[in-house]
Amino acid sequence: xxxxxxxxxxxxxxxxxxxxxxxxxxxxxxxxxxxxxGAGLQAAGVMQDNPIAGQVGxxxxxxxxxxxxxxxxxxxxxxxxxxxxxxxxxxxxxxxxGTAMDTGADGRIIAILLQPTGIEA
Numbered sequence: 144x145x146x147x148x149x150x151x152x153x154x155x156x157x158x159x160x161x162x163x164x165x166x167x168x169x170x171x172x173x174x175x176x177x178x179x180x181g182a183g184l185q186a187a188g189v190m191q192d193n194p195i196a197g198q199v200g201x202x203x204x205x206x207x208x209x210x211x212x213x214x215x216x217x218x219x220x221x222x223x224x225x226x227x228x229x230x231x232x233x234x235x236x237x238x239x240x241g242t243a244m245d246t247g248a249d250g251r252i253i254a255i256l257l258q259p260t261g262i263e264a
Contacts, residue, residue: 145245145254150206155187157194165193166211166252167228168240169202177202179228183237185259186224208257212247219243221263222255230255233263 155169158176168186169177177200180186189208194200213229216222222230223237230247233239239260245253 145209145252146207147203147209147254148207150203150208150257152191152201152203153188154199155202157196157198157200160195161190161200162193162195164190164228166190166209168210168224168230169228180224182226183223183234185238186228186240189257190228203257205257207244207254209252210241210255212249212251212253214247214249216243216245216247216253218246221260223263235263237263239263 155177158178168180170180171187172178188202188204191201210230213225220243221233221239223233225231241255241257247253
């Protein structure tokens with residue numbers, strides 16, 4: 144069961160409609176706004192609510208947080224972002240964003256230890 148523990152969050156204004164992006168990875172764009180993270184890219188954290196463009200949203204930047212899976216993920220696997228900010232198993236060249244603490248399947252909300260560590264070799 145996905146849980147949150149000891150998270151640290153910041154507030155960011157949504158760059159676009161993120162109303163369907165709760166528990167997706169987000170990045171901070173060049174205007175300082177929250178935008179969905181692209182496939183394999185570095186993320187600032189995980190959106191915790193569902194703001195529309197111009198609204199403030201909470202973004203977990205550390206701790207055990209929830210994220211939506213976009214495919215099969217096993218406990219202990221390193222996770223990365225897909226093109227829509229959902230968690231996928233990290234592969235070579237992806238920016239690893241955390242470690243899965245649950246088994247995931249497409250559309251399932253899982254817990255991850257959010258700990259960006261760099262590019263997977």
